[in-house]
Amino acid sequence: MTTRPASTDTGTGTGPAVPPSADEVRHPHVAPSLVWSDGAILVIDQRALPHETRWARLETVDEVVEAIRSLAVRGAPAIGLAGALGVALSARAHTADNGTTDMAAVRADAERIATARPTAVNLAWAVARVVERLPEGPDAVLRAAQEAIDEDITTNRRAAVGAADLVTAIQPDRPLRILTHCNTGRLATAAVGTALGAILELAARGRVAEVLVDETRPLLQGARLTAWELREAGVPYRLCPDSAAAAAMSRSMVDCVLVGADRIAANGDTANKIGTYALAVAAARHGIPFIVVAPESSWDPQLPDGSGIVVEERGADEVTTLGGVRIAPEDAPVFNPAFDVTPCELITAVVSESRVLRPSLKSDAAPDGETGARQSDNRAVSGHRIRAARALADYCRPLYARGWMPGTSGNLSVRLPGQPSRALITGSGFAKGSIGSADMVLVDAGTGRPVLPVGDGPRPSAETAIHAAVYRSADANAVVHVHSPYATALARRLGAADRLSWLALKDLELLKGLGLKDTTHADLPIFPNWTDVARIADDVAAYLSDCPGPPPVLFLADHGVTVWGRDLGQARNRLECVEAICQLLLLTGEPDTTRPAA
Numbered sequence: 001m002t003t004r005p006a007s008t009d010t011g012t013g014t015g016p017a018v019p020p021s022a023d024e025v026r027h028p029h030v031a032p033s034l035v036w037s038d039g040a041i042l043v044i045d046q047r048a049l050p051h052e053t054r055w056a057r058l059e060t061v062d063e064v065v066e067a068i069r070s071l072a073v074r075g076a077p078a079i080g081l082a083g084a085l086g087v088a089l090s091a092r093a094h095t096a097d098n099g100t101t102d103m104a105a106v107r108a109d110a111e112r113i114a115t116a117r118p119t120a121v122n123l124a125w126a127v128a129r130v131v132e133r134l135p136e137g138p139d140a141v142l143r144a145a146q147e148a149i150d151e152d153i154t155t156n157r158r159a160a161v162g163a164a165d166l167v168t169a170i171q172p173d174r175p176l177r178i179l180t181h182c183n184t185g186r187l188a189t190a191a192v193g194t195a196l197g198a199i200l201e202l203a204a205r206g207r208v209a210e211v212l213v214d215e216t217r218p219l220l221q222g223a224r225l226t227a228w229e230l231r232e233a234g235v236p237y238r239l240c241p242d243s244a245a246a247a248a249m250s251r252s253m254v255d256c257v258l259v260g261a262d263r264i265a266a267n268g269d270t271a272n273k274i275g276t277y278a279l280a281v282a283a284a285r286h287g288i289p290f291i292v293v294a295p296e297s298s299w300d301p302q303l304p305d306g307s308g309i310v311v312e313e314r315g316a317d318e319v320t321t322l323g324g325v326r327i328a329p330e331d332a333p334v335f336n337p338a339f340d341v342t343p344c345e346l347i348t349a350v351v352s353e354s355r356v357l358r359p360s361l362k363s364d365a366a367p368d369g370e371t372g373a374r375q376s377d378n379r380a381v382s383g384h385r386i387r388a389a390r391a392l393a394d395y396c397r398p399l400y401a402r403g404w405m406p407g408t409s410g411n412l413s414v415r416l417p418g419q420p421s422r423a424l425i426t427g428s429g430f431a432k433g434s435i436g437s438a439d440m441v442l443v444d445a446g447t448g449r450p451v452l453p454v455g456d457g458p459r460p461s462a463e464t465a466i467h468a469a470v471y472r473s474a475d476a477n478a479v480v481h482v483h484s485p486y487a488t489a490l491a492r493r494l495g496a497a498d499r500l501s502w503l504a505l506k507d508l509e510l511l512k513g514l515g516l517k518d519t520t521h522a523d524l525p526i527f528p529n530w531t532d533v534a535r536i537a538d539d540v541a542a543y544l545s546d547c548p549g550p551p552p553v554l555f556l557a558d559h560g561v562t563v564w565g566r567d568l569g570q571a572r573n574r575l576e577c578v579e580a581i582c583q584l585l586l587l588t589g590e591p592d593t594t595r596p597a598a
């Protein structure tokens with residue numbers, strides 16, 4: 001920061017609040033929000049933004065505690081780092097000229113700092129980290145705090161890039177509308193930011209159409225700070241009341257929600273700024289990915305789940321007044337929690353500097369059909385995807401009921417509308433009579449490979465490579481593979497184990513049902529059913545690339561039939577025609593309808 005303060009009266013620090021000098025900024029390539037400066041801590045006083053970029057100088061532990069409590073410095077990583085530097089202040093203050101340190105006094109100060117705000121685990125974590133170095137003397141404590149700052153910048157950068165990669169993988173086809181809450185930018189960290197860091201990374205890649213910024217009642221971190229940071233970075237944004245977020249989602253104005261975290265329990269339950277939970281519920285309702293970006297230091301592995309997270313309750317005046325003006329009756333009782341806890345099953349992914357976790361998959365919450373917890377996970381997110389996933393499940397069940405997908409057999413896939421490079425396919429091993437939308441897997445339509453790490457979630461169908469071969473070369477948006485009895489019987493009777501064979505059809509009215517203009521004849525391929533599915537997929541790909549405008553059907557010897565179409569409905573209708581054709585041939589005893597293709 002180079003802007004000189006408009007005022008030197010910070011109300012927090014005791015010294016003149018000048019911005020840090022170039023020497024004091026250890027990472028000149030990033031804009032810092034807090035630095036060590038000549039025996040004190042300099043922080044951007046976030047209470048003054050966006051009107052004034054003012055630096056506060058903190059020289060005592062009392063000032064550090066007050067700055068954290070009053071939100072002059074705020075955001076989980078930033079308060080941790082300010083706290084760590086606060087311990088360094090204390091260690092210096094309690095070290096005599098002869099070099100002896102009053103450890104008990106420093107530890108008492110450290111305890112006061114660590115408990116200044118209860119929810120963000122980063123505060124106690126960073127304080128404990130530097131207190132460990134106390135026996136080495138005050139300089140070691142300061143060095144440890146500086147290291148924590150350096151590390152914060154590196155970890156934020158990694159997490160931001162990881163989250164940007166994930167979002168890009170989920171939604172590759174167009175610039176995104178991203179909703180964010182509170183402030184998770186450089187102000188909330190040493191520099192770079194977490195969720196907002198990821199948004200800026202996406203913007204740098206040209207992937208952001210607009211950021212929808214929740215104002216974040218009651219202290220307006222979104223309106224005051226995030227809007228300020230986005231404006232500073234030149235990223236297009238619009239501010240909205242918190243209460244408009246769900247409406248924006250319902251109007252397809254949001255592709256993805258990115259937020260930070262103050263404490264993440266071992267199961268992935270995440271505490272963050274009040275209002276985050278409501279966003280997660282609304283995002284799940286609309287099938288929108290909900291992603292938490294936070295450093296590993298935000299995890300609290302001691303807590304099995306979010307029920308043990310202490311949520312800070314703040315003063316009534318934050319709610320009853322606005323800009324210093326009372327907006328509620330004098331004696332209005334108030335409920336003002338600063339944070340809420342989002343259950344892990346509503347979270348698509350938690351991204352840190354070292355991993356992408358999908359906590360919803362770890363949840364042991366029992367799925368309850370279409371509305372179960374697992375529905376919200378990233379196997380079936382975004383409006384298009386949730387609808388496509390439901391359609392797949394809806395098409396599976398009646399085919400199962402007809403006996404065409406016995407047990408767990410058969411698989412269906414569909415390209416995502418508006419995202420033709422992606423397809424959803426039935427997960428492997430699911431009984432098709434009870435499969436749900438959460439059991440579908442997002443894959444690259446051209447390769448069949450899962451788009452997101454599968455973890456312990458469903459794997460794509462073992463026959464995904466065959467679907468991908470069809471998507472690559474045929475005019476298809478949906479592929480249906482079943483073991484319908486007549487088609488399967490004919491494929492067994494006519495197919496060869498080791499070479500391509502054919503079902504040749506002549507003068508069949510039902511050929512119209514396959515979308516073929518010429519109903520006088522059609523040759524349908526029967527592929528060997530190699531145990532190596534990739535080999536079948538290669539055969540199919542080779543056949544389709546040699547055969548422009550093929551009939552939308554292929555058989556697998558001894559196995560079943562695969563049919564495709566412009567959508568699931570058309571593929572299913574075509575399948576019914578194929579099955580009727582095979583039934584007709586078998587019932588009329590015309591096995592000699594087979595002949596080698598010309």
Ligand code: MRU
Nearest residue numbers: 074075076182184188260261273
């Ligand atoms: O009360 P605040 O403003 O400190 O709350 C901050 C948040 O909830 C942030 O989202 C969280 O700390 C992550 S900041 C990278």
